[in-house]
Amino acid sequence: MKTTIPVGPYHPLIEEPELFRVVVEGERVVDIDWRTSFMHRGIEKIAENKTYDQIVFLVERICGICSTSHPIAFCQAVEDITGTRIPDRAKYIRSVVAELERIHSHLLWFGLAGHYIGYHTVWMWSWKYRELVCDLFERISGNRQSYAMIKPGGVRQDIKPSEYKGIMAAMDELEPKINMFIGAVLDDPVILARLKGVGNLSREDAIKRCTVGPVARSAGVDIDVRRDFPYAAYDLVDWKVITHEGGDVFAMAVVRLLEMLESVKIIRQCIDQMPEGPIIEEILEVLPGEGIGTEEAPRGECFHYVRSNGTKVPDRVKVRAPTYSNLPSFRSRFTGERVADIMIILASIDPCYCCTNRVIRIEDGRSVQTFDEKSMLEMSWERTRALEKSLSHTSGRLLKL
Amino acid sequence: MNNVDPVKTLQAKFPDALRAVDEKSASRVYVSIDPAKVTDVARFLFEDLGARFIISTCVETRAGMEILHHFSFDSMGVIISLRAVVPMPEPRIDSIAPIIDGAEYIEREIMDLFGVEFVGHPNPVRFLLADDWPEGVYPYRKEYEDKYPYRTEEELEEVRDKVRKRGTK
Amino acid sequence: MSNLTRWGLKKSPWAFHLNTGSCNNCDIEILDALTPKYDVERFGITLIGSPRHADVLLVTGVVTLQTLPRVLRVYEQVAKPCLVVAIGACACSCGIFDGSYHVVGPLDKIIPVDVYVPGCPPKPEGIIDGVVKGLAKL
Numbered sequence: 001m002k003t004t005i006p007v008g009p010y011h012p013l014i015e016e017p018e019l020f021r022v023v024v025e026g027e028r029v030v031d032i033d034w035r036t037s038f039m040h041r042g043i044e045k046i047a048e049n050k051t052y053d054q055i056v057f058l059v060e061r062i063c064g065i066c067s068t069s070h071p072i073a074f075c076q077a078v079e080d081i082t083g084t085r086i087p088d089r090a091k092y093i094r095s096v097v098a099e100l101e102r103i104h105s106h107l108l109w110f111g112l113a114g115h116y117i118g119y120h121t122v123w124m125w126s127w128k129y130r131e132l133v134c135d136l137f138e139r140i141s142g143n144r145q146s147y148a149m150i151k152p153g154g155v156r157q158d159i160k161p162s163e164y165k166g167i168m169a170a171m172d173e174l175e176p177k178i179n180m181f182i183g184a185v186l187d188d189p190v191i192l193a194r195l196k197g198v199g200n201l202s203r204e205d206a207i208k209r210c211t212v213g214p215v216a217r218s219a220g221v222d223i224d225v226r227r228d229f230p231y232a233a234y235d236l237v238d239w240k241v242i243t244h245e246g247g248d249v250f251a252m253a254v255v256r257l258l259e260m261l262e263s264v265k266i267i268r269q270c271i272d273q274m275p276e277g278p279i280i281e282e283i284l285e286v287l288p289g290e291g292i293g294t295e296e297a298p299r300g301e302c303f304h305y306v307r308s309n310g311t312k313v314p315d316r317v318k319v320r321a322p323t324y325s326n327l328p329s330f331r332s333r334f335t336g337e338r339v340a341d342i343m344i345i346l347a348s349i350d351p352c353y354c355c356t357n358r359v360i361r362i363e364d365g366r367s368v369q370t371f372d373e374k375s376m377l378e379m380s381w382e383r384t385r386a387l388e389k390s391l392s393h394t395s396g397r398l399l400k401l
Numbered sequence: 402m403n404n405v406d407p408v409k410t411l412q413a414k415f416p417d418a419l420r421a422v423d424e425k426s427a428s429r430v431y432v433s434i435d436p437a438k439v440t441d442v443a444r445f446l447f448e449d450l451g452a453r454f455i456i457s458t459c460v461e462t463r464a465g466m467e468i469l470h471h472f473s474f475d476s477m478g479v480i481i482s483l484r485a486v487v488p489m490p491e492p493r494i495d496s497i498a499p500i501i502d503g504a505e506y507i508e509r510e511i512m513d514l515f516g517v518e519f520v521g522h523p524n525p526v527r528f529l530l531a532d533d534w535p536e537g538v539y540p541y542r543k544e545y546e547d548k549y550p551y552r553t554e555e556e557l558e559e560v561r562d563k564v565r566k567r568g569t570k
Numbered sequence: 571m572s573n574l575t576r577w578g579l580k581k582s583p584w585a586f587h588l589n590t591g592s593c594n595n596c597d598i599e600i601l602d603a604l605t606p607k608y609d610v611e612r613f614g615i616t617l618i619g620s621p622r623h624a625d626v627l628l629v630t631g632v633v634t635l636q637t638l639p640r641v642l643r644v645y646e647q648v649a650k651p652c653l654v655v656a657i658g659a660c661a662c663s664c665g666i667f668d669g670s671y672h673v674v675g676p677l678d679k680i681i682p683v684d685v686y687v688p689g690c691p692p693k694p695e696g697i698i699d700g701v702v703k704g705l706a707k708l
Contacts (some may be wrong), residue, residue, distance in 0.1 A: 064595030102527030
């Protein structure tokens with residue numbers, strides 16, 4: 001007998017209002033449907049009446065967590081039209097800000113994922129270390145989120161040399177913690193049992209459904225905008241693209257954790273090598289033309305297309321956030337999975353629905369029986385407890401916090 | 402497909418379908434095509450040359466609705482954008498969603514916002530706009546007149562009444 | 571409202587978080603208030619999963635066309651008295667999204683608001699401050 005379980009809107013675990021309808025037979029998922037026009041604010045239309053400088057503030061607020069990715073992609077699209085080459089110092093600053101954002105985003109995801117499977121202390125501790133990064137942003141830019149650091153032609157604010165020591169100290173504090181999280185994930189048999197083999201996505205499916213970012217890389221697809229279409233300072237420092245062949249939620253956790261270590265490496269090199277010089281190459285006018293800017297956001301490739309008509313405002317701004325390209329992979333990931341694993345699979349692509357404010361699919365509207373939303377979370381935690389019992393293991397034992 | 406020049410291969414394979422090739426830079430190429438050939442060219446890029454489909458864009462111009470399909474050749478560092486212009490007032494083009502799974506949502510989004518018909522789309526239902534957004538009103542068209550929904554107190558009171566009548570189950 | 575109820579309300583308010591179409595910055599800062607650095611739970615403020623038992627409604631976002639009926643429904647469900655807190659520039663005034671075809675807000679056009687916490691996003695300290703000031707008002 002098929003049952004439909006609505007998850008959301010206003011599910012307490014997923015901050016954005018998002019309606020998923022999951023159709024199950026017994027304990028297994030047979031289909032998934034979703035609807036989200038809740039976040040649609042008409043940003044691209046608003047952009048047609050804003051100047052290029054103003055649009056940076058607008059696109060920063062597409063999504064709070066990728067709040068540097070959209071401005072960088074947009075500014076690169078404008079620089080693509082004008083042919084502007086930004087100063088070297090601006091390149092390094094853009095990389096520092098983007099990598100700090102990657103660390104904060106992955107820590108956020110890691111905490112929530114831990115909470116979803118019942119490792120509540122993981123949430124508290126990883127968000128505590130995320131505060132380090134938020135504080136750093138507040139010192140560098142003046143705001144914990146939405147930093148307003150990027151501007152077409154370079155960056156809006158400098159990172160003062162007096163801040164370098166603080167940034168390096170934060171990296172020194174973060175690195176051992178990230179290593180500890182990695183060790184805990186790789187060695188904990190309950191986490192392995194919960195996440196390995198769950199939400200599988202094959203390499204062929206990942207390519208067929210055009211996935212991007214850690215979702216693609218965790219299925220063995222070797223793509224990363226920072227290496228394939230180098231921007232900012234990524235071709236000036238030494239780092240590597242992290243891939244994994246697993247294709248499951250565990251693989252995605254590993255990729256994100258290891259990427260944080262690479263981000264620490266990149267930030268240290270950028271601060272070490274930071275050149276003197278201007279931080280902006282002013283763009284005084286944007287002649288008619290079109291440009292594309294791409295950027296590797298924490299969730300994957302962020303794509304902006306801009307068409308200019310020679311006036312102060314653009315003709316058209318098209319934004320494609322990474323989650324938009326990753327949601328189709330749900331079709332492959334959910335089929336045959338347990339109901340108790342729905343929450344963690346939903347969370348595993350690190351969805352940013354506000355980026356994807358337009359992903360909608362009309363539900364079929366017929367539901368046979370509905371479950372309480374709270375029970376979805378409890379089902380997930382119950383599964384973890386059952387695994388702990390069968391493996392005789394206490395959760396978080398290896399997390400020496 | 403590492404040593405293949407995708408642009409030259411396209412030009413050799415579709416000499417009639419390609420109307421213009423604009424190599425704006427080493428990593429940005431815009432190829433104008435005959436709209437009738439969009440599925441053939443898209444299939445060739447996606448299936449034969451192994452490009453990754455990024456997204457589609459729609460821009461309203463004086464010549465009509467311009468549909469751009471953006472493809473990425475990651476290992477070569479090139480984005481090729483196919484450009485097809487379809488005339489108003491009833492813009493219509495073949496859907497590439499049956500070939501490329503990742504194109505399904507963006508074509509539905511363009512249908513909602515611009516009113517372009519994607520012929521052969523597997524699921525051409527409303528995607529992006531709210532349930533009670535009126536049919537046939539395309540907010541991204543230049544002709545769209547601003548009608549702020551529920552701006553007056555009377556209109557808001559109507560919605561409050563509806564909600565009260567439905568109950569708070 | 572009796573003094574006992576007033577005392578009970580002030581002592582351990584239960585908060586329901588409602589997102590009406592926001593970029594998520596404000597929502598993350600609300601969740602941040604629960605983390606050890608700010609730790610609102612020591613004041614007895616907890617986030618709950620259903621609006622029916624809520625004393626405080628923390629609302630973020632511009633109120634999009636799609637969320638409008640649901641916002642009204644949640645407000646009907648909430649037991650009064652309930653403190654409605656508009657968090658962030660979007661809930662207070664629509665912020666930069668004002669004038670969009672899909673935006674109905676700001677929040678005080680839709681439901682009565684008791685506390686406005688401006689900011690984009692407001693810091694967790696600001697959110698806690700707003701809630702505490704509002705509770706004192708009740």
